[in-house]
Amino acid sequence: MFLGIDIGTSGVKAVVLDERGAVVAQGVAALTVQRPHPLWSEQDADAWWQATDAAVRALPADVRRAVRGVGVAGQMHGATLLGEDDRPLRPAILWNDGRSHAECAELDAAADFRGIAGNLVMPGFTAPKLAWVRRHEPETFAKVRTVLLPKDHVRLRMTGEKASDVSDAAGTLWLDVAKRDWSDALLAATGLSRAQMPRAVEGVAVTGTLRAEVAEAWGMAGVPVAGGGGDNAAGAAGVGVVTDGDALLSLGTSGVIFVATKDFRPNPARAVHAFCHCLPGLWHQMSVHLSAAACIDWVARLTGAAGAAELFARAEAAGPASGPEIFLPYLSGERTPHNDAEVRGGFLGLDHDTSPERLAQAVLEGVAFALADGLDALRDAGTTVNRLSVIGGGARSRYWGQTIAAALGVELVYLSGGEVGPALGAARLAQIAVDGGAPADVCVPPPVSHTIAADPLLAERLAPKRARFVDAYPRITPNRTRA
Ligand SMILES: Nc1ncnc2c1ncn2[C@@H]1O[C@H](COP(=O)(O)OP(=O)(O)O)[C@@H](O)[C@H]1O
Numbered sequence: 001m002f003l004g005i006d007i008g009t010s011g012v013k014a015v016v017l018d019e020r021g022a023v024v025a026q027g028v029a030a031l032t033v034q035r036p037h038p039l040w041s042e043q044d045a046d047a048w049w050q051a052t053d054a055a056v057r058a059l060p061a062d063v064r065r066a067v068r069g070v071g072v073a074g075q076m077h078g079a080t081l082l083g084e085d086d087r088p089l090r091p092a093i094l095w096n097d098g099r100s101h102a103e104c105a106e107l108d109a110a111a112d113f114r115g116i117a118g119n120l121v122m123p124g125f126t127a128p129k130l131a132w133v134r135r136h137e138p139e140t141f142a143k144v145r146t147v148l149l150p151k152d153h154v155r156l157r158m159t160g161e162k163a164s165d166v167s168d169a170a171g172t173l174w175l176d177v178a179k180r181d182w183s184d185a186l187l188a189a190t191g192l193s194r195a196q197m198p199r200a201v202e203g204v205a206v207t208g209t210l211r212a213e214v215a216e217a218w219g220m221a222g223v224p225v226a227g228g229g230g231d232n233a234a235g236a237a238g239v240g241v242v243t244d245g246d247a248l249l250s251l252g253t254s255g256v257i258f259v260a261t262k263d264f265r266p267n268p269a270r271a272v273h274a275f276c277h278c279l280p281g282l283w284h285q286m287s288v289h290l291s292a293a294a295c296i297d298w299v300a301r302l303t304g305a306a307g308a309a310e311l312f313a314r315a316e317a318a319g320p321a322s323g324p325e326i327f328l329p330y331l332s333g334e335r336t337p338h339n340d341a342e343v344r345g346g347f348l349g350l351d352h353d354t355s356p357e358r359l360a361q362a363v364l365e366g367v368a369f370a371l372a373d374g375l376d377a378l379r380d381a382g383t384t385v386n387r388l389s390v391i392g393g394g395a396r397s398r399y400w401g402q403t404i405a406a407a408l409g410v411e412l413v414y415l416s417g418g419e420v421g422p423a424l425g426a427a428r429l430a431q432i433a434v435d436g437g438a439p440a441d442v443c444v445p446p447p448v449s450h451t452i453a454a455d456p457l458l459a460e461r462l463a464p465k466r467a468r469f470v471d472a473y474p475r476i477t478p479n480r481t482r483a
């Protein structure tokens with residue numbers, strides 16, 4: 001059996017697969033995000049390890065004993081700064097942190113990030129965060145011995161090894177994405193060197209074995225740990241999005257439309273991302289929306305719903321396009337297509353009949369409209385998307401899927417285990433690392449549980465609201481320079 005561990009933003013998921021790819025057991029442990037100042041978003045790296053340990057220990061002991069390989073996936077871009085003793089120097093700065101706007105412009109001017117790293121320099125990425133620390137916390141910057149991404153910090157705790165797979169490493173903006181290796185020029189532009197980076201490896205490489213005390217605590221002696229992937233790339237491996245043109249929709253804390261590409265296709269216009277895939281010889285493009293299921297949890301808290309499931313039930317009670325309310329889901333700013341870390345969310349069109357149910361409905365529509373903006377940006381970048389395999393916790397709601405399919409005008413495909421897709425993919429990468437085998441043979445799509453076609457009548461009802469949504473962003477940010 002193979003264990004996949006996903007360090008998500010809302011929690012760690014541990015999933016065990018058998019050799020045929022069937023899910024045998026799952027464990028979860030929640031995480032919280034700290035926002036001590038406007039635009040900041042941080043987590044304690046030790047909390048990742050504690051949650052990983054709890055999620056793995058939640059698996060049955062006999063299943064743990066049968067594990068022959070471990071793979072890791074995780075939220076991308078998080079800057080975990082380690083000192084000489086390999087301990088964190090400060091809380092990790094996350095992918096949805098917006099503090100480094102000024103540093104982005106400086107890095108963009110200092111080196112060819114767009115050409116080599118293939119992306120606009122955006123505040124969510126790792127490089128500008130280090131530039132921010134260099135300016136605002138110079139004593140900490142001077143002590144940085146190693147910079148690790150979230151899953152790679154967990155790897156260090158598991159194996160004692162410093163390594164990062166290239167799909168995740170690309171999200172630092174220090175990778176030469178075409179060459180799948182660190183770029184000395186981009187590191188130097190940030191005041192760093194290769195010596196401060198983990199070893200860059202492919203997702204299917206073995207990066208070490210479990211340390212003796214971890215192996216003993218988990219009951220899995222001498223087990224190898226694979227390179228793994230950034231959560232979106234690992235999710236793609238998990239649901240078989242491994243051939244040029246295959247695409248997925250991730251409904252986690254963030255929302256992502258991910259398209260596998262057979263070559264490196266940078267097109268930074270409108271904040272489209274281009275990174276390595278976690279399988280050798282593949283890359284991907286994606287649109288990234290900073291608050292997707294995060295908006296569901298937020299409005300659930302705001303309106304006193306017990307959780308996501310109750311929130312969706314309330315939205316369904318209101319029904320599609322039931323009121324004039326428009327929700328702008330920019331709770332953490334937005335990447336694609338606006339590249340605007342400072343914009344914030346809002347409701348428009350409230351009236352005397354606005355109810356918690358209609359607010360819930362407006363929120364799930366607003367996220368769908370943001371995803372439609374992302375799909376438009378990908379299409380402007382020359383990418384075709386006809387169907388999307390759905391991963392992430394939001395895959396549990398069919399009702400949301402109907403709205404999203406109609407707003408995007410594409411069919412959604414739900415696959416068995418998709419709601420924990422990145423962990424699924426991490427386990428598959430471990431299987432390839434340990435047993436070999438062609439990635440295309442191991443990373444096949446799991447069985448389809450259901451599909452949701454774009455309903456033309458619903459699309460027609462949503463169209464005027466989408467038009468108002470598109471119109472709103474430039475109106476609430478009249479003085480912004482557009483990405
Ligand atoms: N029954 C449900 N229906 C729809 N969404 C759900 C349901 N249960 C949980 N979720 C959503 O799943 C999200 C977590 O998804 P996940 O992919 O685990 O995120 P992350 O990887 O960012 O931690 C929660 O924010 C929640 O809104």
Ligand SMILES: O=C(CO)[C@@H](O)[C@H](O)COP(=O)(O)O
Pocket residue numbers: 008009010074075076077095096124171231232252253254255256288
């Ligand atoms: O920043 C990105 C991708 O560029 C996000 O997709 C993060 O990787 C977080 O993922 P989730 O926790 O939402 O799965």
